[in-house]
Amino acid sequence: MVQVLKFSHASLVRDGHSVVSDLNWDVTSDQRWIILGANGAGKTSLLDMAAGWDIPTSGQVTVLDEDLATADPEWLRPRVGYASSSMAKRIPPTETVSDAVITAAYAAAERRGEQFEDIDIRRARRVLAEWRLEGFSDRTLVSLSEGEAKRMQIARSIMTDPELLLLDEPTAGLDMGSREEILQMLGYFAGNPSAPAIIMVTHHVEEIPRGFTHVLLMKDGTAAHAGPIDSTLTEANLSDVFGVKISLFTNNGRYSAQATL
Numbered sequence: 001m002v003q004v005l006k007f008s009h010a011s012l013v014r015d016g017h018s019v020v021s022d023l024n025w026d027v028t029s030d031q032r033w034i035i036l037g038a039n040g041a042g043k044t045s046l047l048d049m050a051a052g053w054d055i056p057t058s059g060q061v062t063v064l065d066e067d068l069a070t071a072d073p074e075w076l077r078p079r080v081g082y083a084s085s086s087m088a089k090r091i092p093p094t095e096t097v098s099d100a101v102i103t104a105a106y107a108a109a110e111r112r113g114e115q116f117e118d119i120d121i122r123r124a125r126r127v128l129a130e131w132r133l134e135g136f137s138d139r140t141l142v143s144l145s146e147g148e149a150k151r152m153q154i155a156r157s158i159m160t161d162p163e164l165l166l167l168d169e170p171t172a173g174l175d176m177g178s179r180e181e182i183l184q185m186l187g188y189f190a191g192n193p194s195a196p197a198i199i200m201v202t203h204h205v206e207e208i209p210r211g212f213t214h215v216l217l218m219k220d221g222t223a224a225h226a227g228p229i230d231s232t233l234t235e236a237n238l239s240d241v242f243g244v245k246i247s248l249f250t251n252n253g254r255y256s257a258q259a260t261l
């Protein structure tokens with residue numbers, strides 16, 4: 001087990017607005033984390049730092065043994081997979097699924113006429129098959145359904161075989177069948193001991209896949225509660241961070257919740 005992330009009193013100020021404040025958090029390679037919190041709690045800002053896209057204004061963030069204050073972002077980028085809809089928007093909609101996935105290995109958002117290496121082509125084929133996209137290789141991104149697009153984002157984020165995988169709301173906006181399909185795939189992936197450390201942001205406890213081990217509950221830019229999911233994902237902690245009374249139900253490794261207003 002290796003430490004992959006360490007936040008020590010990390011704060012992030014954007015345009016004079018404090019978005020993350022004095023946050024302490026450790027993640028090791030065997031852990032799979034869920035981040036939950038109200039809108040604006042700072043979840044995406046935290047992921048942006050974990051990806052090395054943003055450096056803390058004060059405190060220290062270490063990603064894969066690299067202090068972000070001195071790390072070379074180009075060196076870090078292939079080692080951290082980051083799937084989110086804002087990242088996906090950087091890829092031209094006319095790009096094919098196959099090119100959108102394989103260009104991750106070249107730290108690019110689109111194909112610019114380069115010849116891909118055989119090893120990358122083989123890896124892309126394998127990743128596409130793993131995420132049930134083999135029949136979609138030649139389709140353009142604009143032609144994909146929401147569920148297919150989300151699977152493409154995940155496939156692209158793991159193309160480089162990263163040591164840390166960040167997923168920002170991978171099931172947002174999906175119908176129930178597509179959501180369950182991705183949750184099942186993520187559950188299998190999380191259960192594989194050779195998978196990287198995974199950190200997934202979601203708004204709903206119903207979207208926590210089986211196999212996730214830890215939860216970080218954010219409130220006002222801070223880590224209000226963090227630890228093993230069984231002892232940390234509680235009605236009291238959820239009620240604290242969402243500011244309403246929440247009832248939590250568990251069923252066979254999955255969760256559901258109801259708020260009482």
Ligand SMILES: Nc1ncnc2c1ncn2[C@@H]1O[C@H](COP(=O)(O)OP(=O)(O)OP(=O)(O)O)[C@@H](O)[C@H]1O
Nearest residue numbers: 014015017019037038039040041042043044045046
């Ligand atoms: N560039 C910026 N300038 C000023 N404030 C910002 C900036 N970026 C983010 N914020 C603010 O920081 C806070 C945290 O934003 P962030 O997107 O990290 O929250 P979040 O928990 O991911 O929210 P959501 O659940 O709605 O996606 C929000 O109040 C947001 O308005």
